[in-house]
Amino acid sequence: MLGTIDKAARVLDLFSLEKPEWGVSEVAAALGWAKSSAHAILCSLAAAGFLHRTPQGRYRLGWRVLVLNRVLNETTPLKKVATPVLENLVRHYGETVHLAVLERGRVVYVEKLQGTRAVRVEVTFPGASLWPHASALGKVLLSGLPDEEVVDLAAYQGLPALTPNTITQVDELLSELRGVRRRGYAYDIEEYMPELCCVAAPVRNHVGTVVAAVSFSVPVYRFRESKEAYKNIILEAAKRISENLGYDPKALGFLKLA
Amino acid sequence: MLGTIDKAARVLDLFSLEKPEWGVSEVAAALGWAKSSAHAILCSLAAAGFLHRTPQGRYRLGWRVLVLNRVLNETTPLKKVATPVLENLVRHYGETVHLAVLERGRVVYVEKLQGTRAVRVEVTFPGASLWPHASALGKVLLSGLPDEEVVDLAAYQGLPALTPNTITQVDELLSELRGVRRRGYAYDIEEYMPELCCVAAPVRNHVGTVVAAVSFSVPVYRFRESKEAYKNIILEAAKRISENLGYDPKALGFLKLA
DNA sequence: TGGGGTGTTCTGCATAGGCGAACGTCTGGC
DNA sequence: GCCAGACGTTCGCCTATGCAGAACACCCCA
Numbered sequence: 001m002l003g004t005i006d007k008a009a010r011v012l013d014l015f016s017l018e019k020p021e022w023g024v025s026e027v028a029a030a031l032g033w034a035k036s037s038a039h040a041i042l043c044s045l046a047a048a049g050f051l052h053r054t055p056q057g058r059y060r061l062g063w064r065v066l067v068l069n070r071v072l073n074e075t076t077p078l079k080k081v082a083t084p085v086l087e088n089l090v091r092h093y094g095e096t097v098h099l100a101v102l103e104r105g106r107v108v109y110v111e112k113l114q115g116t117r118a119v120r121v122e123v124t125f126p127g128a129s130l131w132p133h134a135s136a137l138g139k140v141l142l143s144g145l146p147d148e149e150v151v152d153l154a155a156y157q158g159l160p161a162l163t164p165n166t167i168t169q170v171d172e173l174l175s176e177l178r179g180v181r182r183r184g185y186a187y188d189i190e191e192y193m194p195e196l197c198c199v200a201a202p203v204r205n206h207v208g209t210v211v212a213a214v215s216f217s218v219p220v221y222r223f224r225e226s227k228e229a230y231k232n233i234i235l236e237a238a239k240r241i242s243e244n245l246g247y248d249p250k251a252l253g254f255l256k257l258a
Numbered sequence: 259m260l261g262t263i264d265k266a267a268r269v270l271d272l273f274s275l276e277k278p279e280w281g282v283s284e285v286a287a288a289l290g291w292a293k294s295s296a297h298a299i300l301c302s303l304a305a306a307g308f309l310h311r312t313p314q315g316r317y318r319l320g321w322r323v324l325v326l327n328r329v330l331n332e333t334t335p336l337k338k339v340a341t342p343v344l345e346n347l348v349r350h351y352g353e354t355v356h357l358a359v360l361e362r363g364r365v366v367y368v369e370k371l372q373g374t375r376a377v378r379v380e381v382t383f384p385g386a387s388l389w390p391h392a393s394a395l396g397k398v399l400l401s402g403l404p405d406e407e408v409v410d411l412a413a414y415q416g417l418p419a420l421t422p423n424t425i426t427q428v429d430e431l432l433s434e435l436r437g438v439r440r441r442g443y444a445y446d447i448e449e450y451m452p453e454l455c456c457v458a459a460p461v462r463n464h465v466g467t468v469v470a471a472v473s474f475s476v477p478v479y480r481f482r483e484s485k486e487a488y489k490n491i492i493l494e495a496a497k498r499i500s501e502n503l504g505y506d507p508k509a510l511g512f513l514k515l516a
Numbered sequence: 517t518g519g520g521g522t523g524t525t526c527t528g529c530a531t532a533g534g535c536g537a538a539c540g541t542c543t544g545g546c
Numbered sequence: 547g548c549c550a551g552a553c554g555t556t557c558g559c560c561t562a563t564g565c566a567g568a569a570c571a572c573c574c575c576a
Contacts, residue, residue: 033534
């Protein structure tokens with residue numbers, strides 16, 4: 001809404017793993033602004049601690065995001081509620097477990113717990129993001145959105161094929177999401193990466209909105225044998241987390257009628 | 259510089275461990291603004307993903323912070339360079355090791371590595387902050403600042419006594435910092451917390467500026483016996499990290515004369 | 517069923533901030 | 547070693563932006 005904040009956000013978006021350091025002119029060119037405008041935004045973000053000015057007058061992300069992240073991590077109800085449940089899953093079944101949310105069209109890992117088996121799925125750092133259309137987590141999270149928004153998202157960021165199994169057509173994605181809504185869970189059978197399979201289930205808050213998703217990530221050979229079992233376990237875990245967030249299917253089923 | 263960004267930063271500052279959720283009126287009251295102004299900032303921050311709107315129309319930190327933090331963590335040269343050195347320290351000596359920076363007057367932990375000994379110092383989450391005047395890390399970081407800034411900081415946030423050993427007078431702090439600059443390291447002998455001691459040394463970048471500090475945290479009974487040894491080890495580690503950041507004492511000693 | 521507390525919307529006025537041009541500085545290549 | 551080009555920074559004008567206050571809509575509790 002406020003132009004300046006939107007601009008600041010667009011600037012911060014530029015700082016990525018691929019290009020973590022930017023100069024004033026580069027930012028101005030990348031965003032099509034006057035150099036002095038870019039300079040003002042960069043200066044202000046640096047003064048506020050969100051960016052760090054190198055001695056050469058270039059810019060990197062600043063330490064303040066670390067401070068914010070700490071507050072986020074230690075106060076967010078979702079993490080507090082979910083972590084013990086997820087730890088239990090790893091302890092019992094030894095498979096890699098993920099918790100993720102949808103952030104501006106991308107699946108963002110909030111919590112990752114490395115499996116304990118000899119052959120296991122390696123996890124990425126929290127904050128890393130995935131394509132929503134090609135992952136079980138993503139499909140579950142998209143299933144919480146109205147179809148129009150899914151269409152917009154697909155149009156905006158595309159549906160690239162990551163493996164031969166990836167869904168690349170919008171209508172196919174929409175019908176898959178209808179299935180996910182009906183069943184209450186999603187599979188990813190080597191759609192993101194060969195040899196990798198996932199099952200994910202939605203986490204809902206007290207008003208029934210899908211706020212996150214939990215998943216098992218399992219090597220394909222082990223997954224084929226016990227798909228059903230993994231599905232039931234992850235559904236149960238998602239239900240437990242949702243209930244701890246105040247989700248009450250009965251009360252909300254009643255609301256749906258009204 | 260830009261008022262709107264400064265305001266946004268002040269709003270984000272409100273979100274803390276003690277009060278991680280704010281409403282529009284609360285923000286307006288806390289900052290002395292009109293309700294509509296607070297509303298505009300909160301809306302914009304939420305639209306940009308920095309805040310998350312709860313179903314009740316209140317606000318919490320948003321997931322985008324997590325995404326930024328990940329980029330920071332994976333691209334910051336300091337962490338990349340320091341982590342292997344610090345891991346070595348823990349492996350060899352088993353004591354808790356910290357890496358910290360100064361962020362708007364507070365000591366912020368960037369990296370923490372838990373010691374492996376039976377009796378060890380428990381670490382806090384990265385992003386947590388400490389009083390600079392009462393910690394070894396803080397004194398090292400302050401030693402990189404001109405005296406005026408230290409005086410301003412002390413005036414602004416005070417020098418509370420955390421233990422009987424804490425420095426609580428500005429002139430005493432300044433003379434301590436002079437010693438730190440001369441010696442090149444700082445001790446904390448139960449100044450922050452009873453039973454806890456630290457040694458810290460400065461990490462410098464290629465232009466010689468103190469950009470961070472590394473420390474050992476050791477129980478007092480073990481520290482008394484081998485203060486000197488810990489000091490030498492941490493000095494060596496700091497030197498190694500600094501050199502990997504491009505610090506070259508000889509080249510800079512030459513510059514000082516000019 | 518009302519009242520006080522929310523979050524949200526509207527409109528006009530003043531100022532904050534965007535632009536483009538000029539400045540100072542550094543680097544690298546002839 | 548010098549000049550040329552690029553960079554980050556500064557300045558001042560003009561316009562658009564975003565601030566304030568009051569009115570609105572909503573929810574929860576008494």
